[in-house]
Amino acid sequence: MSRVLDPAPYDALLLLSFGGPEGPDDVVPFLENVTRGRGIPKERLKEVGQHYFLFGGVSPINDQNRALLDALRKDFADHGLGLPVYWGNRNWAPYLTDTLREMVADGRRRILVLATSAYASYSGCRQYRENLADALATLEAEGLELPKIDKLRHYFNHPGFVRPMVEGVLRSLAELPEDVRDGAHIAFTTHSIPTSAADTSGPVEDHGDGGAYVRQHLDVARLIADAVREETGVDHPWELVYQSRSGAPHIPWLEPDICDHLEELHGAGVPAVVMAPIGFVSDHMEVMYDLDTEAKAKAEELGLPVRRSATVGADPRFAAAVRELVLERAAVESGRAVERCALSALGPSHDLCPVGCCPARAPKPAAAGADSPYA
Incomplete structure (x- = not known):
């Protein structure tokens, strides 16, 4: 891994996650966001929401993402990596589109995305990329200058x-x-x-x-x-x-x-x-x-x-892994040699999702891949 902590050409990291309700009144609207377009009745959503109501209507995921944000910002600061970290969700506040709009207003033009899913699948990768494309389409319709977005590779074996x-x-x-x-x-x-x-x-x-x-x-x-x-x-x-x-x-x-x-x-x-x-x-x-x-x-x-057993959460070693992945991708984009860290025989995953990777049943535009309309 290169020891030059240079994130160029990137000027921001976006933590992209699923989102979750933060109170009883949020549960059904959150589930409506998750299931939008599937025609599921509200009464059925209330039944599904009982899982959340058992915990006061609060999903722990948002606080866990806040902890991860803190861990990432601390690790970056401790190692002299001057890269701001933002947070956006697919299904609840802070919403992805709002966060991207904020990033554009802040002058961010090359954005790396860390998705809170380590493995390849439609719901764990391509759907996030589709959400990115939807958000970019909204910003384009608003006449905003679109940033270039790349997604960090799958980190399951880091x-x-x-x-x-x-x-x-x-x-x-x-x-x-x-x-x-x-x-x-x-x-x-x-x-x-x-x-x-x-x-x-x-x-x-x-x-x-x-x-x-x-x-x-x-x-x-x-x-x-x-x-x-x-x-x-x-x-x-x-x-x-x-x-x-x-x-x-x-x-x-x-x-x-x-x-x-x-x-x-x-x-x-x-x-x-x-x-x-x-x-x-x-x-x-x-x-x-x-x-x-x-x-x-x-x-x-x-x-x-x-x-x-516990999940990884905001473990400092995971935050350090994200830093390494950021620097790895920055080196690749800058044409510098880099050692890719992976433990197993499967080796490091691809940087750019190829055409046909984790296809949807109904094709939709997806950003940060070989088939992105926002290259």
């Missing part, structure tokens, strides 16, 4: 993302009763998505059984399991499982579900389980409800000891 999760699993194992610790299985969890979306995730050459989405998650799970074995001397069995399924029941989604997996492990006599949510950057609502509430209730019903 050590600054992986190492905090390794330590989270080690802590969770240490919290288990000693008599069941060595026999514990690790359930690596991520968001379930339709199998058709998984199969077409990543570049076209990666399409097929599970696509890049499954392949990348298996890669991270293997990295963590190997590190745990090296540091404990115990080879814990593990499996990649899924959570947070939604949508019509007749449409195939990735399986097994975490609760079904816990039942299967209990039936096989497994003495304990560590749930490791590797598919999520922070402990937001889907982690707190689907794992800390539903899955833990299932484990209690079964009498199965479980622990849930």
Whole structure:
């Protein structure tokens, strides 16, 4: 990695996230934003919103993003990287379009985007790029000068993302009763998505059984399991499982579900389980409800000891990884040689999403890719 902390040609970093309600009155409007265009009745949204109402109508994701913003700004300042960091969301304030409008007013013309999703998929990458294109189209209609936007590559196998999760699993194992610790299985969890979306995730050459989405998650799970074995001397069995399924029941989604997996492990006599949510950057609502509430209730019903390891969140090593990724991309754009940091055989991901990468069912313009109308 180059030690010259030069972010040129970039003049700002945008943290782009999903967003979430910050009070009971926000829940249904937030869900209306998330499901816009799908024709879901408000009464159904109120039912879905019960997950949020259990936590006072507040999603933890916004506070977690504020913590990450603080961590990024501190890391950048501590290392002399003079790059301002902004924050915009897809589905709640601060909205992406408003933030981009602010950035243009501040004179930002070359913007790097950090999405709070580490893996390739339509919902985890291309949909963010579509939202960027929508926002740019709005600014263009307002007669504003459009900035050039690039997106940081997928960081699933960057050590600054992986190492905090390794330590989270080690802590969770240490919290288990000693008599069941060595026999514990690790359930690596991520968001379930339709199998058709998984199969077409990543570049076209990666399409097929599970696509890049499954392949990348298996890669991270293997990295963590190997590190745990090296540091404990115990080879814990593990499996990649899924959570947070939604949508019509007749449409195939990735399986097994975490609760079904816990039942299967209990039936096989497994003495304990560590749930490791590797598919999520922070402990937001889907982690707190689907794992800390539903899955833990299932484990209690079964009498199965479980622990849930922490996500990366605002860990300083993740903030440092973002700094390295910013400098890496700046070097590439400036034509300088750079070492790309990646732990696994899959290597570093692509800088520019190619044509056909994570396609949508209905084609829409997407920024920050080879097919961007805003090159």
